[in-house]
Amino acid sequence: MKKHIFKYPFICLLSVASIIGCSSDDDAPVDPDDDNGVEQPEPVSALNLEEYDNGSRVMMQAFYWDVKPRFEWWNTISDKMETWADAGVNRIWIPPATKGQSGGYSMGYDLSDYFDFGNFNQHGTTPTRFGTRDELENMISVAHDNDIEVIADIILNHNSGGGLEYNPYREKDTYSLFDETHGNASGMFNRNYEDFYPNSVSNYDPGSLFYAETNLDHHRERVQNWLWKDENSVAKYYKNVIGFDGWRFDYVLGFEPFVIKEWLDAVGGFSVSELWDGDPDLIRSHIEATGSGAFDFAAFYRMEQAFDRNEDLTYLTRDQVWQTHPDKAVTFTANHDTEKDGNIDNYIESENKLKAYAFIMTHPGYPTVFYLDYENPEFQDQINKLISIHNSLATGSVNVIYADEDEYIMQRGGDSENPGLILYINLSPNGKRRTITTSWDSSILMDYSENSNYRPQVNENGEVTIEAPSNSYAIWSITE
Known part of the structure; x- marks a missing residue:
């Protein structure tokens, strides 16, 4: 399957991003209860999106x-x-x-x-x-x-x-x-x-x-x-x-x-x-x-x-x-x-x-x-x-982190007052996970579309494994 990395330099300065892993290319189903070998964090609070207008x-x-x-x-x-x-x-x-x-x-x-x-x-x-x-x-x-x-x-x-x-x-x-x-x-x-x-x-x-x-x-x-x-x-x-x-x-x-x-x-x-x-x-x-x-x-x-x-x-x-x-x-x-x-x-x-x-x-x-x-x-x-x-998180530069036939991952860079977001679309009949590098560090993420209950942790290098349900999408951002 042909893979592509794309950036849109005409939209703003873009953050550096790269593909870290291809953990889901085998089309094996993702178990929503599988913690991917990482201890799940304690429950966290969503951002109050009204404060990020x-x-x-x-x-x-x-x-x-x-x-x-x-x-x-x-x-x-x-x-x-x-x-x-x-x-x-x-x-x-x-x-x-x-x-x-x-x-x-x-x-x-x-x-x-x-x-x-x-x-x-x-x-x-x-x-x-x-x-x-x-x-x-x-x-x-x-x-x-x-x-x-x-x-x-x-x-x-x-x-x-x-x-x-x-x-x-x-x-x-x-x-x-x-x-x-x-x-x-x-x-x-x-x-x-x-x-x-x-x-x-x-x-x-x-x-x-x-x-x-x-x-x-x-x-x-x-x-x-x-x-x-x-x-x-x-x-x-x-x-x-x-x-x-x-x-x-x-x-x-x-x-x-x-x-x-x-x-x-x-x-x-x-x-x-x-x-x-x-x-x-x-x-x-x-x-x-x-x-x-x-x-x-x-x-x-x-x-x-x-x-x-x-x-x-x-x-x-x-x-x-x-x-x-x-x-x-x-x-x-x-x-x-x-x-x-x-x-x-x-x-x-x-x-x-x-x-x-x-x-x-x-x-x-x-x-x-x-x-x-x-x-x-x-x-x-x-x-x-x-x-x-x-109306809240969709702001900042556009960086397409990953795209192939089944998967599309894009980050909006946000700004000093707004964390932005990551969109992950998945056309596969199975859930997908992919490890990426983000502009965030040491944060716990959640899916603000509420299509996934997964709570991944971003490490100090900005790396995190995110997921998208089968034939669906998730929209990730940081939590409180």
């Missing part, structure tokens, strides 16, 4: 595809806000909050009226699938009362649900007429074929895969004014009137980076872009061009390869956005698209979800928790533990 938090994706019950979603998540805040969530990402062509069945991505938040009767309904405007504003107020920011999902390229009109630039009728009687009952940002590609001043088209005939032309001054420049623009109305705190930009491959840069220059706020591509360099280029954060699809696909497709943990060491842009990389294990029925190519299997969460909660980046994962009673307790670990 590193300032980090996590984001909740507060929806899934086709949420139920219809018309009650804003009320549903309002009731969960206090629980999420107590768990360590500081932002929620909600679905597009305005009326879509599918009316009461729309998830908002077939956007029709940028200013109908469930207060105009069109497309067969007044409320959106998620509720009324009053319920939306109440939900945002509840979130703010719990120190949680609300992130709006923004669709800036494709529109849907307009009326038919003759389009001379396509020489046919197109659904490009948006006014008070054609999919834009608010009467704000009325549109016609001149606002979409191609038109009388622009033939440019970034090649949108969605609704090509109603792909907004962001080079037109009128479109820019309505989207982010004017006082009643989408950006300023959402921030100053509705109360949104930040932005999730949908399908950014459908328009140019300057759009996001100018949007953020106009209104600021947290932002994350959906650039669905596993190429980390492409995502980094987008971050540099826009100033926005981005979902780390490179990390998502490395986890999918490591845990599912190839069952090889060395994939966890491959190039990911968080390695170079930890403050801009938004990491995740699932979202509303990856969890759709029948999605087999972009999906982390349920039995591997917690290992994936252990990875993103212990590494740099801003982790996102998917609603259905958190609401899964088999996951929630452990996800809460992982959030607590992320």
Whole structure:
């Protein structure tokens, strides 16, 4: 089995580490009661993680595809806000909050009226699938009362649900007429074929895969004014009137980076872009061009390869956005698209979800928790533990101590006030133990994920034997 040692010099100065032993390579089961020939120490006390607050938090994706019950979603998540805040969530990402062509069945991505938040009767309904405007504003107020920011999902390229009109630039009728009687009952940002590609001043088209005939032309001054420049623009109305705190930009491959840069220059706020591509360099280029954060699809696909497709943990060491842009990389294990029925190519299997969460909660980046994962009673307790670990001990330089197909061991170096942690993932059907060199000395360790009851002692040289249960993980740090 090929072995690797990896370090990420671009994340901070790293501690020196080496592989000391390969005691578990024979795949013999590890007996959790076996003391490995070392006398076990007396019972010890765990660190009070609240005293090691590193300032980090996590984001909740507060929806899934086709949420139920219809018309009650804003009320549903309002009731969960206090629980999420107590768990360590500081932002929620909600679905597009305005009326879509599918009316009461729309998830908002077939956007029709940028200013109908469930207060105009069109497309067969007044409320959106998620509720009324009053319920939306109440939900945002509840979130703010719990120190949680609300992130709006923004669709800036494709529109849907307009009326038919003759389009001379396509020489046919197109659904490009948006006014008070054609999919834009608010009467704000009325549109016609001149606002979409191609038109009388622009033939440019970034090649949108969605609704090509109603792909907004962001080079037109009128479109820019309505989207982010004017006082009643989408950006300023959402921030100053509705109360949104930040932005999730949908399908950014459908328009140019300057759009996001100018949007953020106009209104600021947290932002994350959906650039669905596993190429980390492409995502980094987008971050540099826009100033926005981005979902780390490179990390998502490395986890999918490591845990599912190839069952090889060395994939966890491959190039990911968080390695170079930890403050801009938004990491995740699932979202509303990856969890759709029948999605087999972009999906982390349920039995591997917690290992994936252990990875993103212990590494740099801003982790996102998917609603259905958190609401899964088999996951929630452990996800809460992982959030607590992320918000406390997951700090400092990254040092991958050991990686092979079955095992992955990484240490966060901490700092003078924080001991950091060690993550040990094991894909083997048997428990594993490995002797490593750490940055600690003469300490008793415990697994803060509580997957192991083992209490190893670090010697004066920083050497210690740690373990990970079969097909699971452990997160080690010092004790009181």
